[in-house]
Amino acid sequence: MIKNVRKRDGRLVEFEVDKIAGALYKAFGACYDKVDLKKVYAIAHDVEKRLEDNESTFPTVELVQDTVEEILIEEGYVRVAKAYILYRDKRSRSRDMKSILLESIENQSSNDINLFEIFENLMNDAMDKARKEDLKKIVALLKELNIDEKTIIEKVTTTFSITADSLEKICK
Secondary structure, eight states: OOOEEEOTTSOEEEOOHHHHHHHHHHHHHHHOSSOOHHHHHHHHHHHHHHHHHTTOSSOBHHHHHHHHHHHHHHTTOHHHHHHHHHHHHHHHHHHHHHHHHHHHHHTSOTTTOOHHHHHHHHHHHHHHHHHHHHHHHHHHHHHHTTOOHHHHHHHHHHHHTOOHHHHHHHHO
């Protein structure tokens, strides 16, 4: 039985299947008008069981989240998995931006700090990084759905107005 989960900062906190169910509820809610709470808890318990079966005594938050994604895809909830992945990516970018902003502020003297300039640069960098990361995830998801590579390249390059060479570089 899993008692704890390791947070990103290294702390161990109590493992709560309700937190997984809450995240699943939000992901299902983003895709459907009605959410089946029994299904949400069934998936949350499947995640817990899989972690236990893999002998994950102190799973990391990332491992728990990866397991949620795997189970959603395996059970055919691809749209829900996508919503979950996008939310997870959004939170990750938010954490990264906070960290970079604080680091930028710490590295400058108080007289030289122009928060608007720092924020503008961060936003430009984040948008470029986010687009690349989103494209990687979209291509990976399409591959998992067994869509042939030629179709993937054609659809993604057309949809996002990029060249096949650019897409290949991004997905390396």
